[in-house]
Amino acid sequence: MAVALAVPLGVSVIAAPAQAAGRATLPVFGVRSAGLSEAQTAGLARALGLKQIARGEDGSVRYAAEKSFLSVPTRVTGEGKDEDGQPTTTTVLDVAALKRLRTISEADALRRSAKALGAAKLLPRGAKASARKTTVTAVDRRGRTTVSAALDTAVSYAFTLAGLPYEGPGAKIRVAFDGKGAATSLSFSTRTLAQAGSVEVLTAAEARARCAKAMGPAVRVASATPIYWAPALSTGAQTIEPSFRCAGVDVAGAQAQRVVVPAAVDAPLAAAPEPQEPRGTAGPAAGASKSTQSGPASRAYGRADVGSEGTGVCSGLPYTSNNLNSFNNQFTSRGIPVEFSWRDHNAWEQDFKDPAFGGDDSNWADHVDMTYWQGHGSPTGFSFAGCSSNDDTFLANTEARWGNGDVEWMSLFTCLILAQESGGKRWWQRWGPAFAGLHQINSFHTVSYHSASHGGTYANYMLRSPFLWWNNPMPVRSAWAQASIDDQPASVVWASMGPIGPGGSVNMNDYFWGKGPVGPDVPAASVTGYWYISGAS
Template identity: 35%
Template structure:
């Protein structure tokens, strides 16, 4: 059970509409004329935090790593690859992959040792984090006069189940100290984004295993008139309804400031107020939670805009004949990737850049991206097993890793167009029989613990037929432009000015992407299989970046790890 200490629930702006049966078509310029409130505009400045302070902070939380040099415009990021999210395992065999992609190992989970694991208590973690931040002069409300912070602590959890979903062990892994950041002006409006986040994670020993410190100095630079509650709701309904049906009365909004990563651009990045838009949306015959989107609080325009994706030829295959519905394989025998996204076709302006960041980074680092399809060119059949009438052997199951971003719930994820039924249901999926090791679903799911009365194991367990890991979320998440890039950089390894960040384990790379793009209220989740003797894929690196486990074709159970972003 999560421990929440000093946590203030998110406040939603009260919303009422007398009558609104359909999404408004009011132009942003007309909405702007109805602005009723002035809020400050800020310019991002140097936080004043230097290399010596960062070193004191690291030492204060038990980290012996040394920084190479300091860039005041870069967030501080540290992760202990040996200890972060670690579970007791031992290596029992080594070999090579059947496809020649690199060395493999076989590891088994020590279930009894796992059950004995005890995390650092929440109160102790809070005390250590605050003491270290204070000693380094890095408490958020000390660094920025406009910021006040409310700390809280939560746990990440690891669960082992049998293939029927019966829980064999459920333990708290690490203790996360998180800070809810608000302005000390403008009625305490919330701050979010990679430039307004402080997070420390402690392992059972009390040593920090992850640290993210993204905080800038703020300088007022005028003010802007923002939309009132009713106008904001109408603007949000319009933004969410692109390609979807939205009940405007079900739309909720929150006034906040989204602070980006301003690396290299201090003094020129302006931060203006936004409205966070959330709602249930209907896509075809499915109603599900939309990814949270941001609009400019003054104009009502979406914060992230993109062009419709290029078209894709219609499939030249016979209908309702699975034997003909299976295309020829593409590039089996090499390490490669694939990307698909749902963007402006269903109201998500960030998806195109998000997926593009993954594709561009993988290609640039020597991992060819076999396919990159977006919007109406992203097809459900690319993810669907041939036994269900799909073509995954030629696409998703013909590459080593696939990145998808769009809409999802606990039962699956969406696609526009009419090439199939528009929703990849868990019953449509069988992955890893051919090639796929890692599947990333950057959406609002689909790893919710339960959905429709079924556990995650009952829903997604049958899809694992060689698939090593599904990396996703278990809650509503934010539309954004950088998950894919950050994930790829951490899979393959990069060097930034603060630290030399070598390649991370696949699960760690995903958690780092969630940490740097999502607020801490969003829960990331990762699922994988157990083989006989509790062999597992939990500690995989991407091919060529470290040890990778072999395929588990017939799982006897599953593991799931989750925690706050």
């Protein structure tokens, strides 16, 4: 359970919404500075007892302890090879060690973070701190819990401007502590702001209309909430202007990814990218070879490869093209083939559906080592509504049997797939049958926010090369968690799950091929249970 502590207020330049000429106005904020200086970074490291932390060119600061960040105790029990002849390392859960794990309380974590940030003179004014434990659970095939433990206690800060939520990757302070109170991860990405005028904003009815225009006819808008959105520091934004957070449900019943639109009366919506040409006539998508765009025949087992797919403007998600490209480019720049990258009307439900149910995943999502998906989702599947209906507009969990082809890791950047419970069914009841050799599903317990860069951040964490004392590649699930921490507001809860095999074997510590150990496939008939890890972004 999360607990909260109000951080003491300092001098504020924010103002309450005003009314002018019958229309509300809200402040605009100018960016005085972005990120931390080298001296501030060093001071923060000292305050948290960290020897060194990485500071990006944009001033954002991140740290993840190589050995202890989201670490789950396991033991190596054997070596082997997979269906492609790749070496595998069998590890088993160390249940006894898991049961001994202890974490500090939420209240203690809140005190420690406030003390460290205060010592570094970086305690945010007017922010609200909340703490939540990152947890791991294992169940047997009947859903009986065999072990449940907390891995860390994470503190996140929530901000406001002009009395409204101020959220996004550029308004992020998060610190996680282990059982001894040592910091195991840190994300610090903020700006110094000052009010610089104001703008007239849409009425509530107009805001819903703008959200409806942005999200398209496939989504029924449920709310348009006024907020301030903080883009990543790397965007170089010079102003922070009021926005609306659009929420809705698509016509297939899936929760729409949150989309943010400008609130100013005359502000334009983001320009829509050109739709991808139809399959069979399309040139290569970014990062994908021309031969693989026209059909699956040229693809073969025996090499590490990936694919990406997602609904775009046709489902009210304008940045899908950018996001898939960011994922693809991280792989192609390292010589790893992207075998397909379908979006808009070329994203088909049958590409994820098992042939036993009339699908074709053996030629697409289950014919590469990792598939990355972006779109609207629900606890029971994800949606293609508004974009395509091949074979239909919703991939149900009951139609998924992944890993009986080639896929090891299914990366679903969508909403609610791994909600702990829905409709009376737990996560393992809904998605356990989908594991037929698949190693992991990485997704979210909550609704997620639309993004243009999550995929590239995720891929980079998996594939990066060591440099001096940092930049080591992360295990797949840790890369997913860290990318989500970087990219999503603190209210978004990321989650990962996978199967447990004979003797307690797990592949929760998998790296991408060539970056570290990978576990063997666990065929459906050999599954003895499931594991689940979740934490706050």
